[in-house]
Amino acid sequence: MFRTALRNVLAHKARLLMTVLAVLLGVAFVSGTLVFTSTVSDAYQKSSQKGFTGIDVAITPHRAKGEDRQPGDIPNLSQALLDKAAKVPGAASVSGSVHGFAGIADKDGKLLGEGFNSTGSNYYPGSNGQDARYPMKSGRAPRAPGEVALDQRTADRGGFKLGDTIRMSVSGPVLSQKLTGIFTTDDGNVAAGGSLALFDTRTAQQLYTKPGEFSEIDVKAAPGTSQDALKAELDKLLPKDAQTTTGKKLADDQAKAIADGSSTMRTVMLVFAGIALFVGIFIIANTFTMLIAQRTKELALMRAVGASRRQITRSVLIEAFVVGAVAGVTGLLAGIGIGAGLRALLNNTGAVVPDGPLVISPSTVVTSLAVGILVTMLAAWLPGRRAAKIPPVAAMNSVHAVATTRSLVVRNSIGGVLAAAGAALTITAGSKSMLGLGAGLLLIGVFVLTPLLSRPLIAAAAPLLRVFGISGKLARQNAVRNPRRTAATASALMIGLTLITGLTVIAGSVQSAIDKLATDALRADYVVSMAGEGGGMGLSPEVDKKLAALPEVTASSPLRSTEARVGSDLHSLTGVNGDSFAKLTKLHFVSGSDQLTGRQAIVDDHTAKDFGWKLGSSVNVTFQDGKRDKLTITGLFDGNRMIRGIMVDNSVVTPHMSEVRDMQVMVKTKSGTSEATKRSLTKALGDNPAIQIQDKNDISNAIAQGINLLLNVLYALLAMAVIVAVLGVVNTLAMSVFERQQEIGMLRAIGLDRKGIKRMVRLESLVISLFGGVLGIGLGVFFGWAAGEQIKGGLATYELVLPWGRMGIFLLLAGLVGMLAALWPARRAARMNMLSAIKAD
Template identity: 75%
Template sequence: MFRTALRNVLAHKARLLMTVLAVMLGVAFVSGTLVFTNTISDAYQKSSQKGFTGVDVAVQPHKQDSGKSNPGAAARLPQSLLDQLGKVPGAASATGSVSGFAAVADKNGKLAGEGFNSSGANYYPGADGKDPRYPLKSGRAPHGAGEVALDAKTAERAGYKVGDTVRISVDGPVLPQKVTGVFTTEDGNVAAGGSLALFDTTTAQKLYGKPGEFDEIDVKAAAGTSQAALKSAVEKVLPKDAEATTGRQLADDQAKVITQSMDGMRTILLVFAGISLFVGIFIIANTFTMLVAQRTKELALMRAVGASRRQVTRSVLIEAFVVGSVAGVTGLLAGIGIGAGLRVLIGNTGATVPDGPLVVSPGTIVTSLIVGVVVTMLAAWLPGRRAAKIPPVAAMNSVHAVATTKSLMVRNSIGGVLTALGAAVVLTASGSTTMGLGAALVLIGVFVLTPLLSRPVIAAAAPLLRPFGMPGKLARQNAVRNPRRTAATASALMIGLTLITGLTVIAGSVQQAIDKMATGSLKADYVVSMAGMTPLSTDVEKKLAAHPDVTATSPLRSSPSRIDGDHQELTGVDGRTIGKLTNLEFTAGSFGGLTGDKVVVDDATARTKHWKPGSSFPVTFEDGKQGRLTVSGVYKGNDLMRGIMLDARTLTPHQSQVDDRQVMVKVKGGANENTEDSLRKALGDNPAIQIQTKQDISDGISKAIGLLLNMLYGLLAMAVVVAVLGVINTLAMSVFERQQEIGMLRAIGLDRKGIKRMVRLESLIISLFGGVLGIGLGVFFGWAAGDLIKKGISTYELVLPWGRMGVFLLLAALVGVLAALWPARRAAKLNMLSAIKAE
């Protein structure tokens, strides 16, 4: 039986090629994902470990947010502690670090580096006048308020060299700085495409609001002192609000953070690889079902001469094992190429990844082989078991060929129950997990029901096929002749289009909801903020308020507080102008009278705290002082505006460092290009400052959604490719099975063009059947998911993208046309006499 199984595999090379390709694509996706994420993760981890090579013990603030401490209280690492740590037993030196946001403009006035990764720090020279963390490549260290050193990658990218003047912004105002040095660094942010600017320690402390204080103190061990021993010595002199960590532990923690950050990407990619494999299962099962059907008499003869049912099933599984092994190995090799290609692709997009070797771990190899073999054998098990159950005499007489009415009734009953149960779960879902479970049940239920659905849906296409004459009539009959096969073939395409349509419906609806939110909640013409949403200097609002075209401004100023023992963020606004700049709907009260101890709160907070207009509550401000605030209004919050708002004049005296999150601006004549240019010039043409209209805010979110959607389309394209292979596979085998029929049709007058047209129309019908089911299910899932999204976005409404859905249906038709090219050509080339004589 083993030799027979191998002979059958080798005897049907072309027939099994499509199956191997289907499995190989799924395995390649899995292995490529693992190789890519492991490679990137390993590169970042090694880069991060290099960054900790000069750190044996790091001392950092340790904030305990208890009910007794001030909400804004932060631990301090003063110069006196730095001096003390440099003298502990076993310490060779101690270095103080200060860091924050620092945007560097290139020579064209654009931001060098990428928002969140644009950072600044201090150059802390040791006894030799050098900072070992930042080896100078050229020039010297910065001294004084007007000097800066740039990392080598930023200097090269922005076109700066020693002696040039660079425009830098920390919190809004532009700071012209002379470049005194260019340095190299192992900083992971720089490796990822960000920028790093170094100031002298005194300047950095002033810029980041920490005069005489440090964010971190790194202690280097003397020769012969272990990190653990140095940590013990350091802990003896530390205050209660500081903690010590070994450099090894910091590196391990950083590695965990990097691994966790890659886990999200890995999970998303593996989900789509799983979808491709899931689609592949239909193709494999379909293929083996047809292969077994073609060899029914052969298997029956084996049973008649003594082979047991187990041996017949085992022979089919051996074939599947061979196919899965070949697909697993080729998929692994293809996946290694995909992993390498993805890394190159990321580099070409402008993102910088640390150098490192391609990582192909033993786990990746084992996973790829297991996936290839297990998926194929699972898909082949049912056809093999079904073949083994057929009595030898019945098989030889082909009595088994037609599925019984009872089996179809059982299948339809199961499909109906699964679909109804899944729809009920989806409609009553209260979370994404429940929704996902319900969606999976509906998808499986509809798949089980597809043989039942195929007849009425395909019958509805009969009027469209009449103009094609006899080939059209034959195509329709062939499509419904074997509803199980048609269902399995159409389901592969249905799954891909269900996901694509559902995502498109949700994305379009969310985008419209954001548009409504931006235009509905803001009256301001512009919202001004820093790149990366870092703090904005209060000087920015003063300059904007003084502009002749500006009629009203208001800051959004955040400060931590404690209310009823819970941490709560307070937002300071200009109580005199906020009503002119926002268009929030109040359920009670208004912005009028927002002065002194009066506040307005969003409806969600009011419900949680049981507040209403007139309610009074105690508050502990950032500086530890206590007071009472009174609710004067309750408004409907959204993702743009929510929380507790009070007059900035009340909040500012309690803040240790006063800065703004955003500034809202109203101008004469509304937003226009000339006014925007004028505002930019008033702020020093600072590339780090964003001046956005309501449309800009909406477009920015839309761009992010569009980018994500395009990535998902690209990932789902793999499932569609697998589905195309499935249609080709089904048609090729259908042509093989119907050789006698095709030969007879040729003999009675149907020419080669008619044969080609018949096969193409059959493929088109099956593909459109899958497309219609997929689009319908996608719309259902998009509608059902809307109820969950509405809880977070009140302006959400279902939007059906008719244009894109039309494109998806055309895509399904194109799949059918392309998939039929080879099978149709093969059918037309059959010799009619040989085909009629074929068994």
Template identity: 70%
Template sequence: MFRTALRNVLAHKARLLMTVLAVMLGVAFVSGTLVFTSTISDAYQASSQKGYDNVDVAVQQRSSDSPSGAPGGDSKPKLDQKLLDKAAQVPGAASATGTVSGFTAIADKKGELLGNGFSTTGGNYFAGKDGKDARYPMRSGAAPKGPHEFALDAHTADKAGYKVGDTVRLSVDGPVREQKLTGIFTTDDGTVAAGGSLALFDTPTAQKLFAMPGGFSEIDVKAAPGTSQNALKSEIDKVLPKDAAEATTGKQLADDQAKMIAKKMDGMKTGLLVFAGIALFVGVFIIANTFTMLVAQRTKELALLRAVGASRRQVTRSVLIEATVVGAIAAVTGMAAGIGIGAGLRALMNSTGATVPDGPLVVSPSTVLISLLVGIVITVLAAWLPGRRAAKIPPVAAMNSVHATATTKSLVVRNTIGALFAGAGAAGVLVATGMSDGKAVMGGGAFLLLIGVFILTPLLSRPLIALAAPVLRAFGISGGLARQNAVRNPRRTAATASALMVGLTLITGLTVIAGSVQKGIDKMATESLTADYVVSMANSLPLSPDVAKKLDGLDEVTAVSPLRMSPSRIDGTPQSLTGVNGKDFGKLTKLDFTKGGLGDLQGGRVVVDDATAKEKGWQPGSRFPVTFEDGKKGTLTVSGVYQGNQMIHGIIVDNATLAPHQKQVTDRQVMVNTKDGTSDAAKESLVKGLGKNPALAVSDKKDISESISQAFSLMLNMLYGLLAMAVIVAVLGVINTLAMSVFERSQEIGMLRAIGLDRRGIKRMVRLESLVISLFGGVLGIGLGVFFGWAAGELISGSLATYELVLPWGRIGLFLGLAALVGVLAALWPARRAARLNMLAAIKAE
């Protein structure tokens, strides 16, 4: 039986090729995902560990304490020069380095920001006794000295074209600074290796810039030869101030960093593997379909084996051996292709600017094992049911082909199960739309509904394909035959259409959700914000109040309101207060008041969002006590209740009331109106007025909407690319089905040729059959996708009040056209093969 199974594999190479391709694509996706995430994770971990090569023990401020110099912190730093000297003198210490770090935006020669947000950092050059910092060897120039000098990492300097002696524009907290570039250094810093930038100042300058006068953010101690990290840590613990600082070994820091990177990569890995699973799920339909038809075509052969003594178990085992061989071939080729995909994804990340640290391509033993198991197990599972069904057919019945038609009982059972699954799934989705957190329920319901529709697809195929009859009649005999062929074997048609249905369901659903969220974001930005521009830090950190003062002094600016946050306590519970310029706030926003109004937002008068008002039981005129950030108490009066959203919410108070109680005044953003409204000239004027500051972002409403929705757009484009895999697998399924259908109908096609249907008519018949099957799957997929998109939108609307369902008719039409194109392309080879059949040989074929 084993030799028979191998002969069957070799005898049906062309038919099994499509199955191999389907499995291979899914396995390639899985192995590519594992290779890519392992490679990136290892590269980042190796890069981050290099940063701890000179750190045996790190002294850090306890996380429960506020950072030195930060709001709410002590006026004296916890980690100062005195503690640094103590750490350097403990037994077993070779040297101690004090580090300071923070955000530093570097401008290129055009004045634009180099790098992105948090990847643009600054620190201190800690000169030792020899005047050098071992962490940052100078490639050219000298270390910075004084408040007007700095050094830059070689990667950023080369990218921007800067040389020693150049004057570079940079910013730390808002105001632009011009510093002389005195040195260019090399570094193993992980942020720089990943495409970020690093600027170094002398220690006093860095302490002043990063709000740590006289203090450090960390003290790194190097162990003397022969001293272990743990022994050094024990000695340092003895000199640390109680409850103020803590020591950690360099190995522990590196391990923690590695775990954090691995955790971040787990999310990406999970997301990619989900779509690999979808591709495999779609591939299962093709594999099961292929083996069902292969078994059906060999029914007499299997019956003969049964007649000469083969048992049911041996017949089933023969089919499973075939599946194992096919799965193994597909798994090996898929794994090899996956390694290429992993390397390609890494190169793609580098080409988009997301620089990845250098490192080898990682192909772990687990990746090899998982790839092989996935390919073989999926194929064997998909082939098990056809093999079992073939073994149950009595030999005499098989030889007489009595088995061909499914029994009424089996159809009733199938349709009943499908209806139960679909009903339960639809009910779960509908119930989830009314829940506050129904993600899990909706996900389970969607899965059940998808499975239910798949089971019911043979039942749905006849009435839906019948709708195409009037159109097919226009193609004469070829059209009529195509319709009959499409419904002749509903199970085969259903399995083929379902592969395409799954892909289009996901693509359509995601498109509906993304379009609706984008509409909601646009609506939110348009309705609540009337300011022409919003100025903020490029990394979303607090903004210096000097920026608002500078804007207020520009001739073209007509209204300015800084938006700042301050912690407070109301009724004994923490509550954030939002400070604005009460005089201009009404000109810059358009709040939808449900009770009261904005009025005169000065003194102790405030407006609150509806959620806060409902929680506290406040109405216009309500007075409530508040404890401000500095501990002083006051009383505020509600003048209006408005509908809050993601952009503007909470308790809004005049900055003149809030500022005297703030320990450190910083703005989150600044809203601005100009004389000429929004225009390129107005924006350029603001940028120039702010000194072409690389740390500042000047955005209009369109920019704000795009920045919020950018993540959705990026995710959607990635998902389109990933789901394209499922569509490719679906195309293979259609080709596979048609090719086998042509083989099954060789006698019929030969007879049609003999009675006068020409080759063009045969080709048209096969193409129309493929088109009808593909459109059937497309209609089901788009219908389910719209339903899932609507249901998911009901959940999203709970957190996005301006959410509005948008049906992208243009894209839906494009997806339907894609389904039709799949049908046309998939039919090219089978149609050509059918037309080239020798009519006499086909009529004689069994």
């Protein structure tokens, strides 16, 4: 039986090629994902370990938790603490670090890296006059105000050379710094594509902390002193608002954070690899079903000479094992190439990956081979079992085991129950997990019901097919001749289009909701904020003053957030200009008004409900400087993602803030939005590369850009499933043509020319593909609606938007898939010798 199984594999090489390709693509996706994520994770981990080689213990500010936590920013570390740390037994050297945002403009005035990990720090020379963390490759370290050093990668990206003037921004005015040095670093953020600018320590403290204060103190242990021993000594002198961490733990924590980040990407990619494999199962099952149907007499003869049912099933599984092993090995090799290619692609997009070897772990090899073999054997098991149950006498007479009425009733009943349960769960889902379970059940239920659905849906295309005469009529009959095979082929395409359509519906509806949110919530023409990660630092209050002084600005208001203790809980208060806030926003008030003067406050309805506040309620507030005040609720409004929380006049919060920073500034102008007005605002702020000025369309487009980027990535990943589905259509048609040799020969003999045969096969493929496309688009819209009901709870302006144009394109693509997939089978059918075909057994 083993030799027979191998002979059958070798005898049907061409027929099994599509099956091998389907499994190969799925395995390649799995192995490529594992290789890529392992390589990136290993490179970042080693890079992070290098970045902490000079740090044995780090002292950092510490925020208390629970009732002991006080409102406001965490206090920085003092020079006195650094001096004490230097005298601790076992400490060889100590350095102080200051960190913050530093946006660097390229030579065209645009922000390098768009604010991603744009960091500023200080160069802290040791006793030898050098900072071991940042070895200078050329030039010297900054020593005075107006000087800066850049990491080598940033200097290369910006085309900067020693002596160049670098325009950069922290949060206030644009700084013009002279480039005095270019250094190398193992900092993981720089390795990930970020930038690092170094100032002298005094300048960095003026920019980011206060004179004599540090963000972090790093201590190097003397020879013979362990990190734990040094940490224990340092813990004895720490104030309560500081903590120590060993260098090993810092490296491990950063490595874990990198691993967690890459694990999310790996999970997403593996999900789509699983979808491709799931689609591949239909093709493999289809292929083995047709191969076995063609070998019915052969299997019956084997049964007649003594082969048992188990041996028949086992021989089919051996064939599947060989096919799966071949596909698994070639898929693994292809996946290694994909992993290397993805890394190169990531580097070309600017997201630099640290240098390191390609990591091919034993688990990747085992997983890839196991996936290829198990998926193929799982898909071949049912056809093999079904073949073993065919009575030998019936098989010898070519009476194939046609599905009985009872089996069809059972199948349709099971499919109906699964589809109904899935639809009910999807509609009533209260969580994402329940929604996912319902979607899965509905998808499986529709797949089980697809043979039943194929007849009426394909019959609906009969009027269109009549245009093509006898070829169209035969194509429709051939498409419904074997409903199970048609269903399996169409389902492969259905799954891919279900996901693509569902994602498109959700993305389009979210974008529409964001557009509506921006339009409904704002009267302001522009919103000014820091770009990228600089948003965490906020804007200097000078920005609002400069904008308010412009003659074309009619109203402006900064949004100034500060933490305070409200009752017994910590909460953020947002300060605004009370006299202009109503001119800049469009809030729907449930009760009260939008007037903000004195100690008045307006609150969104959700926050008010959480605290149990009503119109006229008095709220006790303790600010970060320890002073207390009482606010009166004078308005309750419908909150949204742009404006929510507790809003008060800036005169209430500003006196209590240790450092005034604005999240954003809303601006209204005389002439509304225009390029000229935007240029005027930009010029007033000194063409600051780190400050972005956005109108409503810009806000919407910025969010849309992220959504479209994500959608395009998902489209690219789902294309794998669609490619596998194309192979399935080709496979089905090729097998179908082989099965119908005598029929095609007879059609040729009675007058149907080669063009008619080609047209018949192409129309059959088109009908099957469009059938899968209609099911996929219909299910995708339903799932998009169901997911939208979950989103609606957090996005009040969300409404279902059907992208009719894109759905039309998807249906056309389904038809194109069918036409392309039919090229080779149709050509093969047309070139068949009619006499040989009629005599074929």
